[in-house]
Amino acid sequence: MHRTLRPTLRALLGLPIGLLGLCACSQPDLIVYVSLDQEFSQELIQEFEKETGLSVRAEYDTEANKTVGLVQRIIEEAKVPRCDVYWNNEVAQTVRLANLGFLAPYTSPSAEGIPDQFRDPDGRWTGFAARARCLIVNTELVAEPGSIHGMWDLLDPSWAGRVAFARPLTGTTLTHACALFDAIGEEAALRYLTTIAEGSALDSPPVHVAQSNGRTRQLVESGQLAWAWTDTDDFNVARLKGAPVMRILPDQEPGPEGQPPLGTLLIPNTIAILKDAPHRSAAERFVDWVLSEEVEERMAFSRSAQIPVRASVPRPPHVASDLVAMRVSYAALGAQIADRTRTLKELFLNP
Known part of the structure; x- marks a missing residue:
């Protein structure tokens, strides 16, 4: 009986060892x-x-x-x-x-x-x-791109319904939104973001809130919108396609009363x-x-x-x-991002 079982045991023991060997090779x-x-x-x-x-x-x-x-x-x-x-x-x-x-x-x-x-x-x-945060502009829809200077132009009534901003709950748009609290102050940042969020609930939102920066790029390059916030890598994708777009690095000029430029987030x-x-x-x-x-x-x-x-x-x-980069502390951004995300979710998930 012992001799009869030995080959069978060898076969049974060999099977898992072989399988384990295959698993190890695939790791x-x-x-x-x-x-x-x-x-x-x-x-x-x-x-x-x-x-x-x-x-x-x-x-x-x-x-x-x-x-x-x-x-x-x-x-x-x-x-x-x-x-x-x-x-x-x-x-x-x-x-x-x-x-x-x-x-x-x-x-x-x-x-x-x-x-x-x-x-x-x-x-x-x-x-x-x-990457830098930037504005992507459709040159067939915007006769004077030089009239667009920075972040506050997004809220200009003359652009209502023709501009976009990605929902700031993930990725670089979340980082950008969090940076604004430090760069322009709590009150101004909250006013800017609240205006975008509340408008997105309207039937004809002044600022379209898109799912991602890739989507804001698509809306502009296709001619559905005039301009939008995105990142420089997304802009370059549109540029390489030959889309009628140009890039504007926002807030590169001095502010009122000689204040230094706000700059764009790097x-x-x-x-x-x-x-x-x-x-x-x-x-x-x-x-x-x-x-x-x-x-x-x-x-x-x-x-x-x-x-x-x-x-x-x-x-x-x-x-x-x-370029003039926005003056931010990356350490402060990381320390605050969890709390800022909760604030932004309240704004953009329940506008």
């Missing part, structure tokens, strides 16, 4: 959560795999749930962490994760030359390859290693690769037209280089 060397649009980031991740031989499982945010979805996943997975690296397309939610204790310090040698304003003092995240990508990253060594290699000058240059020359944060990195002429 990635690195798991990266990515909030930068997949169309812009996927090619870079594939290039990293090709150069290093490491396999990467990249998981992406949806456009409508940009940034917030993956941040919530990281928080929910705290007891059983899956993610090694978080590549965010903005900064406030990354700062929030750092403040909550989810990120590990790491000073990448590739970060040399990145200005301090784009680096966490404790080394938990690093910013690179920024929003860097950020990258960070999770505190309990299962694949720490591979995570460091990936961060080093992404933060290199070569990758930042590629992002500048790509369809997303990202703005290098290092002056030494080459860029094409259409990538903004000489």
Whole structure:
């Protein structure tokens, strides 16, 4: 009987071992959560795999749930962490994760030359390859684009029904809305955002509140609206299509009584290693690769037209280089974003 069972036992024991071997082979060397649009980031991740031989499982945010979805996943997975690296397309939610204790310090040698304003003092995240908030204008519908100067033009009655702003509950529009509270003060920011939100409930809203920056771009490039807020990467997509559009960097001129320009918000990508990253060594290699000058240059020359944060990195002429940036504290943005989000949800989900 013993001899009869032995081959059977070997077969039974061999089956799960074989299956386990297959599972082990299918496991990635690195798991990266990515909030930068997949169309812009996927090619870079594939290039990293090709150069290093490491396999990467990249998981992406949806456009409508940009940034917030993956941040919530990281928080929910705290007891059983899956993610090694978080590549965010903005900064406030990354700062929030750092403040909550989810990120590990790491000073990448590739970060040399990145200005301090784009680096966490404790080394938990690093910013690179920024976008600017901008206005996309349909030149066939706007006879004098030079008459549009900045954020307050959105509320000008002469533009009522012809302009758009993305709902500021996710992604860069959320970061932008939160930054306004610091940049122009609580009262003015609340007045601006409340006017947009309350108007969106009307049958003919003065400002169309769209689902995303990609949607505001589409409304303008298609000629449905005259102009809208978006990001420089979304504008560049329309430019490359040959759409009749131009970009305006808002609030670049001095304010009343010689006040300095408000400037436009500059929003860097950020990258960070999770505190309990299962694949720490591979995570460091990936961060080093992404933060290199070569990758930042590629992002500048790509369809997303990202703005290098290092002056030494080459860029094409259409990538903004000489602009007045809004004076904000990224640390303050991250500390306040949870409370600001609650305020914005009250405004825009129940206008």
